[in-house]
Amino acid sequence: MWKALTDPRLHAQWWAAGDVRAEVGHRFTLDMGKWGEQPCEVIEVEPERLLSYRFAQTTLDTTITWRLEPEGNGTRLFLEHAGFDLDTPMGRTAIEGMGRGWPSLLRRLATVLGEVAG
Numbered sequence: 001m002w003k004a005l006t007d008p009r010l011h012a013q014w015w016a017a018g019d020v021r022a023e024v025g026h027r028f029t030l031d032m033g034k035w036g037e038q039p040c041e042v043i044e045v046e047p048e049r050l051l052s053y054r055f056a057q058t059t060l061d062t063t064i065t066w067r068l069e070p071e072g073n074g075t076r077l078f079l080e081h082a083g084f085d086l087d088t089p090m091g092r093t094a095i096e097g098m099g100r101g102w103p104s105l106l107r108r109l110a111t112v113l114g115e116v117a118g
Contacts (some may be wrong), residue, residue, distance in 0.1 A: 001075050004112055005066050014108040018044045022051055030055075060084070060094050079106070 059087035
């Protein structure tokens with residue numbers, strides 16, 4: 001699962017193309033299609049356990065954190081997308097849209113993980 005979060009080729013298959021890398025301070029962009037290239041910066045890494053980065057720094061300015069925890073014979077993935085400014089129209093629109101969008105992205109991630117494992 002870690003590789004799907006940190007390998008640009010796999011990341012592009014389930015979410016967005018970009019030079020994502022598990023290295024604190026690494027700056028990259030994610031190609032969000034009609035929303036354009038979104039600048040990001042990795043702020044915290046614990047290999048195989050945690051990846052956190054600032055997302056859409058010049059517009060939305062939120063933080064996405066992926067945390068992995070062993071569970072039984074597998075791994076549980078936690079996602080936190082925080083920092084939405086609900087006092088702005090953009091912040092309100094983004095949280096609503098991403099609230100609807102994350103479930104489908106996580107299903108695509110599960111598909112990619114199944115293909116990698118298979």
